[in-house]
Amino acid sequence: MSLATAPAESPSPTDRRPPVTLTEYARGYLARLAGGDMGSLPAVLGLVVLCAVFTILHDRFLTAGNFANLFLQGAQVTVIAMGLVFVLLVGEIDLSAGVTSGVCGAVLAVLLTWQDWPALFAVPVALVTGVVIGTVLGTLVAKVGIPSFVVTLAAFLAFQGVLLMIIRGGEQIPVNNEVILALLNETLPPWLGWAFAFVCVAGFAAVALVGHYNRSRRGLIVPPLEVVLLRIGVLAVVLGGAVFVLNLERSRNPALISLKGVPVVVPVIAALLVIGTFLLDRTQFGRHLYAVGGNREAARRAGIDVVRVRVLAFVICSSTAALAGILVVSRDNSVHAESGGSNVLLLAVGAAVIGGTSLFGGKGRLVNAVIGGAVVAVIDNGMGLLGFSAGTKYVVTGLVLLLAAGVDALTRRRAVATGTR
Amino acid sequence: MENTTPLLELTGVDKSFGPVHVLRQVDFTALPGQVTALVGDNGAGKSTLVKCVSGIHPIDAGQVKFAGEPVRIQTPKDAAALGIEVVYQDLALCDNLDIVANMFLGRERVRGVVLDEATMEELAAQTLAGLSVRTVTSLRQHVASLSGGQRQTVAIAKAVLWDSRLVILDEPTAALGVAQTAQVLELVRRLADSGLGVIMISHNLNDVFAVADRIAVLYLGRMVAQVPASEVTQSQVVELITAGRTDGVRSPDDALPVNGDLS
Numbered sequence: 001m002s003l004a005t006a007p008a009e010s011p012s013p014t015d016r017r018p019p020v021t022l023t024e025y026a027r028g029y030l031a032r033l034a035g036g037d038m039g040s041l042p043a044v045l046g047l048v049v050l051c052a053v054f055t056i057l058h059d060r061f062l063t064a065g066n067f068a069n070l071f072l073q074g075a076q077v078t079v080i081a082m083g084l085v086f087v088l089l090v091g092e093i094d095l096s097a098g099v100t101s102g103v104c105g106a107v108l109a110v111l112l113t114w115q116d117w118p119a120l121f122a123v124p125v126a127l128v129t130g131v132v133i134g135t136v137l138g139t140l141v142a143k144v145g146i147p148s149f150v151v152t153l154a155a156f157l158a159f160q161g162v163l164l165m166i167i168r169g170g171e172q173i174p175v176n177n178e179v180i181l182a183l184l185n186e187t188l189p190p191w192l193g194w195a196f197a198f199v200c201v202a203g204f205a206a207v208a209l210v211g212h213y214n215r216s217r218r219g220l221i222v223p224p225l226e227v228v229l230l231r232i233g234v235l236a237v238v239l240g241g242a243v244f245v246l247n248l249e250r251s252r253n254p255a256l257i258s259l260k261g262v263p264v265v266v267p268v269i270a271a272l273l274v275i276g277t278f279l280l281d282r283t284q285f286g287r288h289l290y291a292v293g294g295n296r297e298a299a300r301r302a303g304i305d306v307v308r309v310r311v312l313a314f315v316i317c318s319s320t321a322a323l324a325g326i327l328v329v330s331r332d333n334s335v336h337a338e339s340g341g342s343n344v345l346l347l348a349v350g351a352a353v354i355g356g357t358s359l360f361g362g363k364g365r366l367v368n369a370v371i372g373g374a375v376v377a378v379i380d381n382g383m384g385l386l387g388f389s390a391g392t393k394y395v396v397t398g399l400v401l402l403l404a405a406g407v408d409a410l411t412r413r414r415a416v417a418t419g420t421r
Numbered sequence: 422m423e424n425t426t427p428l429l430e431l432t433g434v435d436k437s438f439g440p441v442h443v444l445r446q447v448d449f450t451a452l453p454g455q456v457t458a459l460v461g462d463n464g465a466g467k468s469t470l471v472k473c474v475s476g477i478h479p480i481d482a483g484q485v486k487f488a489g490e491p492v493r494i495q496t497p498k499d500a501a502a503l504g505i506e507v508v509y510q511d512l513a514l515c516d517n518l519d520i521v522a523n524m525f526l527g528r529e530r531v532r533g534v535v536l537d538e539a540t541m542e543e544l545a546a547q548t549l550a551g552l553s554v555r556t557v558t559s560l561r562q563h564v565a566s567l568s569g570g571q572r573q574t575v576a577i578a579k580a581v582l583w584d585s586r587l588v589i590l591d592e593p594t595a596a597l598g599v600a601q602t603a604q605v606l607e608l609v610r611r612l613a614d615s616g617l618g619v620i621m622i623s624h625n626l627n628d629v630f631a632v633a634d635r636i637a638v639l640y641l642g643r644m645v646a647q648v649p650a651s652e653v654t655q656s657q658v659v660e661l662i663t664a665g666r667t668d669g670v671r672s673p674d675d676a677l678p679v680n681g682d683l684s
Contacts, residue, residue, distance in 0.1 A: 214539060215539060218539050218543065220539060220542050220543070221559060221560070221561060282534075282535050282536055283531075283534055283535065283536060284529045284531055284534075284536060287518075287522060287526075287529055287536060288527075290515070290517055290518055290522075291515045291518060291522075291526055291527075293517065294515035294516055294517035294518060295513065295514065295515045295516065295517075297511075297513060298512075298513035298514055298515050298526070299515070299526070299527070301497070301509070301513045302513070302526040302527030302528070303497075303498070303501075303527040303528070304526070304527045362515070362516075362517035363517055
């Protein structure tokens with residue numbers, strides 16, 4: 001096709017524009033906020049408010065020891081939530097992700113403790129268990145056409161039974177494999193914590209600045225350099241601050257035993273976040289996930305294999321849940337009938353949605369799950385410190401989930417009204 | 422016009438869905454560089470005809486020639502390979518993706534495994550510039566934030582981004598206001614002027630007469646007329662649509678040329 005003859009009398013998008021100024025960028029950002037595209041802003045604000053409230057109400061909330069606890073308590077929920085984002089993006093739900101993590105944890109524990117396998121072999125088998133579960137769920141949903149709500153609710157019940165069968169009707173399988181236990185019980189030496197923070201910030205800065213340079217060299221629209229630098233600065237301050245606090249001595253009796261450093265699980269979650277975000281933002285598969293969630297029919301007509309994309313979303317969710325199962329084995333030093341059951345799944349859905357992932361599909365990022373997971377962990381931790389009963393904690397967490405889902409629904413309505421969706 | 426090889430030529434096309442005979446012995450021609458309007462009442466078979474051409478429904482009988490060559494279009498992929506692109510009435514855009522992502526949906530440019538966003542953005546900008554589109558301010562806007570006309574523009578630009586030779590537009594102006602309709606019609610005209618074959622399904626005869634070179638009228642599954650727009654009046658076309666015949670226009674049975682030597 002030749003369009004060379006078409007008139008080009010007017011300014012076109014290829015013309016070099018002057019770079020977007022800071023005020024223009026800020027105005028655009030505010031317009032997006034007003035239009036309902038709030039991302040994880042409500043969750044970040046909520047996190048700040050919650051932390052402030054708990055700090056005022058309880059003097060032990062803002063201590064290095066408690067800060068480290070937050071990571072250990074929130075790890076399982078956060079990792080499951082990260083997997084759930086993939087399923088939520090294509091407009092489905094996985095209610096069985098929590099018990100899937102329990103089942104995979106049990107597989108790991110049986111292999112390590114009863115079969116004496118080394119972790120090197122047991123961990124892949126546990127992860128493959130997650131892949132298999134995800135494939136079955138995804139096939140039932142995408143190929144057979146059963147609503148995901150029903151499939152995964154059935155799986156939620158069935159897998160609780162499977163878990164009981166694996167652990168022979170309710171035994172507690174202890175796990176004392178050093179590699180597995182290290183995940184949530186060991187910390188990085190302080191220098192390694194700093195190195196980790198440095199690598200993260202430097203990597204982010206390199207990607208952001210190179211991308212900015214390349215785009216502006218080709219005459220494409222870029223955010224102002226100040227905004228890019230601000231993002232890098234914020235990441236550096238947050239990460240640096242966190243590593244500094246985690247490197248403080250938090251043992252109650254430092255003379256006897258020293259406890260300081262970044263928990264091993266933190267780099268694990270960071271790695272997941274980077275890999276998952278790369279998958280979602282930079283690859284064709286990620287683009288197709290968003291497309292299927294945004295308009296399945298359009299995706300189908302564009303030649304995207306919608307069934308495959310939906311199955312893969314479930315596979316990713318379940319295998320991420322398997323990873324969470326390994327983390328929970330590490331935290332509890334064992335597997336028992338309640339591993340991954342109870343409210344774990346609802347907390348994870350809550351984490352994803354609170355962070356700004358839409359239950360309607362097509363909208364959400366992995367960092368949302370991490371921020372939402374932090375909110376859930378802070379609520380749980382803070383209310384525990386204040387001595388509220390388990391009952392109250394459930395009620396409050398339920399209300400927060402409802403609030404987040406309500407904000408999601410209202411945002412969507414508002415976005416429809418203002419045309420930003 | 423000197424270019425007389427029809428881009429698309431259907432002869433004697435039949436299509437039934439079970440007992441329902443939707444297309445009967447349909448002859449149809451689309452020429453490169455021309456806008457062919459396909460009109461007809463509801464249920465006349467316009468959409469079925471388009472779906473046959475775009476590979477969604479295989480035809481039962483008849484012959485299809487593309488650029489003079491006999492072809493078989495069995496799947497949408499076959500149609501795309503020939504350079505036939507359809508812009509559906511519901512546009513099939515993903516609201517949650519930006520303009521560039523929508524234009525390249527399903528055919529993203531990649532370097533290794535990484536999306537080549539910069540190249541896609543440049544190509545999208547070139548295509549829009551080539552169509553003289555000046556209504557879109559940022560290629561990174563989400564499609565949700567666009568107006569109806571802008572969305573139509575993106576859908577059309579998406580169709581011409583690939584080396585397409587025949588673009589089929591299903592009711593491109595149905596949901597648009599006056600100014601936006603004018604913009605889209607202007608764009609349709611420019612597509613044809615750049616050498617593409619354009620088939621436009623429309624209910625709105627004002628739009629048809631504003632932009633079409635030729636008008637094809639379907640009536641109850643039969644092609645009752647296929648004439649240059651300059652040779653008929655609006656009221657004659659209305660008669661053809663509603664009654665299947667009119668005084669003063671040769672019916673296809675009286676050797677109405679369908680092979681393009683009209684123009």
